[in-house]
Amino acid sequence: MKVCKFGGTSLASAEQMKKVANIVMADTERKIVVVSAPGKRFKEDTKVTDLLISLADEALTNGDVDEALRLVVSRYEQIALALNLSEDIVRIITDDLESRLAAKDEGDQEFTDLMKASGEDNCAKLFSFYLQSLGVNAHYVDPKEVGLLVSKEYGNAQVLPEAYENLYARMRNKEGVLIFPGFFGYTEEGTLVTFPRGGSDITGSIVAAAVEAELYENFTDVDSVFAANPNVVQNPVEIKELTYREMRELSYAGFSVFHDEALIPAFKKGVPVCIKNTNNPAARGTMVVNERNFMINPIVGIASDTGFSTIYVRKYLMNREIGFGRKLLEILEDQGLSYEHMPSGIDDTSIILRDSQLSPEIEARIVSRIENELDVDDVHVEHDFAMVMIVGEGMKKMVGITAKATTGLARAGVNLHMINQGSSEVSMVFGVKSVDADKAVRELYNDFFVETKSPVL
Ligand code: ASP
Helix, strand or coil, rough: EEEEEECCCHCCCHHHHHHHHHHHCCCCCCCEEEEEECCCCCCCCCCHHHHHHHHHHHHHCCCCCCHHHHHHHHHHHHHHHCCCCCCHHHHHHHHHHHHHCCHHCCCCCHHHHHHHHHHHHHHHHHHHHHHHCCCCCCCCCCCCCCCEEECCCCCCCCCCCCHHHHHHHHHHCCCCEEEEECCECCCCCEEEECCCCCHHHHHHHHHHHHHCCCCEEEEECCCCCCCCCHHHHHHHHEEEEEEHHHHHHHCCCCCCCCCCCHHHHHHCCCEEEEEECCCCCCCCCCEECCCCCCCCCCCCCCEEEEEEEEEEEEEEHHHHHHHHHHHHHHHHHHHCCCCCCCCEEECCCEEEHHHEEEEECHHHHHHHHHHHHCCCCEEEEEEEEEEEEECCCHHHHCHHHHHHHHHHHHHCCCCCCEEEECCCEEEEEEEEHHHHHHHHHHHHHHHHHHHCCCCCC
């Protein structure tokens, strides 16, 4: 059995839905189809999820929701019309949206999640309606009925362990093709909560792991994962195979093909993942697996992500002060901040975190607490950093990766502010100023993929 997931661009229009239907019908093993909400049809278009967020905001501020509601309904209406579906489905979707809007007093976060999730939910209903019209024995699946249980963290849900058993028991042997809406689940009390943005990938992975699928196919709009961002490097090589750990690192560091949290469920159950293109299903895609031959290509990709800040702290004899690190991190914890890296020296340490978490007020509060409570010699915050990452499990067995990378970066005139290599040696991270990020990626790509004539991945 295969579980396949289709992203927003794959379901953005009637044209795209036809391609998805053909893909589903081409293989009888494709038994469960997880769908996103209709995404962008062209560059300046708006995703249905974003239209729904605007609709929720409008409702919460007691604005006039008519126009915002019309925009959402019309996306489904256009698809239904072009697919020759009966008007019933548009009525079902409109009624559903109106009943969700009526729940606006349930609490802002609960209401926003309820509205956001309707994008996937109604897309699943529409798509199963369409498959039925083509004679396929397709059924919409309600995540509540099959027990997709999640934590009560609005917009940031995590799956609960019981969900796996529930989904197995209620879906594994069901007849027909099951159309499952991505992006949300229900708490034990029955409240709808969404995963983080892009979370339909997470649903697909959970479902694939739960039903013990032979393969989880994740359909998107590229033939495969590239070894570097094609907007930065010209014609980067395609990655044919990489491990879950490598994919997670690349996703984390800016590869937007796949949600970085989506791999964990599939990985834990050992379900292989194949990333494929809805617009070119014949292309073989990228396989994400547990083990691969690292000798052929020790490094799989170069990634980078901007939007980081550094909190620099210096205190003489920091290395001998028991509990210093704990107290420092406690200040961040009190503020609800998570950090990404923490490279340390003898008398100083830097905490690297995402800019999006820091407002000027939060920053000032942290700096003053560190000054007052930890008696440090210096503390200051620097902005505009990017993390550039070389990813590849083969680096564990290779000598000279850092030397090669730093030589290349020096040649390109990139000033390194931080180097960090996790103990698992899946990746090596370089902290650089944001303006240098693209230059650094191009240099590293050249060093590891072009000049070495690294074999095709
Ligand atoms: N529709 C949601 C979003 O735009 C989830 C997804 O597409 O995976 O984030």
